[in-house]
Amino acid sequence: MGRVRTTNKGLPRGLTIKDGRYYHVTTVAPRKWTPLGRDRSQALLAWAKLEGSEPDPSIKTFEVVSLRYEREVIPTKARRTQSDNLKELERLRAVFGRVMIEAIKPHHVRAYLDKRGQQAKARANREKALLSHIINKAREWGYTDAPNPCQGVKGFKEAGRDRYVSDSEFRAVWEKADQTLRDAMDLALLTGQRPADVLKIQRADLHDGALWIVQNKTGAKRAIEVTGELAALIERINARPRERLSAWLIQDDCGKPLGTFAMRSRFDKARTLAEVDFQFRDIRAKAATDTGDLAHSQKLLGHRNREMTEHYVRARIGERVQPLR
Known part of the structure; x- marks a missing residue:
């Protein structure tokens, strides 16, 4: 044995x-x-x-x-x-x-x-x-035909995030961030994409007047028109002097792509200096909320139905209602 x-x-x-x-x-x-x-x-x-x-x-x-x-x-x-x-x-x-x-x-x-x-x-x-x-x-x-023992076993209740990032809070962290992190924050806000999807964007994804994204989590495909502030942002990123221009849009000055942990470290440092407590992922929710148009938010974020977007937005700013009189 x-x-x-x-x-x-x-x-x-x-x-x-x-x-x-x-x-x-x-x-x-x-x-x-x-x-x-x-x-x-x-x-x-x-x-x-x-x-x-x-x-x-x-x-x-x-x-x-x-x-x-x-x-x-x-x-x-x-x-x-x-x-x-x-x-x-x-x-x-x-x-x-x-x-x-x-x-x-x-x-x-x-x-x-x-x-x-x-x-x-x-x-x-x-x-x-x-x-x-x-x-x-x-x-x-075929290992077993017994019922799934997890059925009927209730998990713990989880509270979803309801943090809304105000313009002043976003700006406070942005001011303390280095230029690479500023690029990532601006790109996340203007596109409404998840942090991992923002960091994986390559220059080759920009063509035919749009930014083409396949979301990691759901596989949803988005072609975000490169106009207005987004166009200006991409121009700003491309115009900045670099030691080496890499395939990734979000890169440091040495040409290396910014990874998840590196971004988190930079963001934690910036928000500590700014004395603000929101997370990078909350920027996606801010993008959804700030459009002021649920249909636009749903398309931008890649939600499958309007109800999901409504819940996403209302959890952060509340539902707008009329007064008694």
Whole structure:
């Protein structure tokens, strides 16, 4: 019988991680280390090909099902969702890893939620949602025909953000920001796009008189006309001297694209100096609210229906009503 792993417990036999990179390691001497990259999902796919076999389907534990889910389902999701799911999987495996999939009952899910909710209620809800999806996949794949134990287990109530950013607050942070962050803030405000969608815009996305965007979260496509202030902003960005002009519209002075964490760091510094507490993502809500036209806001933000946009706007400024007399 092989030794029980003391590290990398979530990885299958023959797959290990060293210095942030995944490797396939043979079990017979001389041991051969085959590099599989840094991306876990891609490494698992490569490992499965090298091993030439899937985990024994008769071992219907959560770990076996979740490994298949990680290989086949997670890579189809948006990059940010993949990252979140991998973190959520680690927590779920720590609790349910060796449990037979059909042995997970509603009271187990409730106990997990209550325990996890003591630290982070929102994250507990996301992990429960992932658990539910994995079990539904297990039912589709034939691992179990038992009912989904997550059904009927109520998650924690979450309060949606209702922060409206005033013009003076936006300007206060803008004044303390460096030029690259100012570009990002202005682009987010004028286009109404999510932070990740703003940062991924490339110069090649500007053509035929429009800025062409495919939203990461929903896949919604938008062609935003490059006119007025947006046209002036893009001209300003392009005219600024750089050491190197890169493919990305939002780049630092060295030509490097601005990543999510770099932007967050710069924004946190600027808002601290400005003594204002809104988040970068709140700029999208400001854009939706400031149009003064729900139909325009719906199209700009890429919402599927008007009701979603109405809720998005009213949660921040309230519903306009007539006085008694």
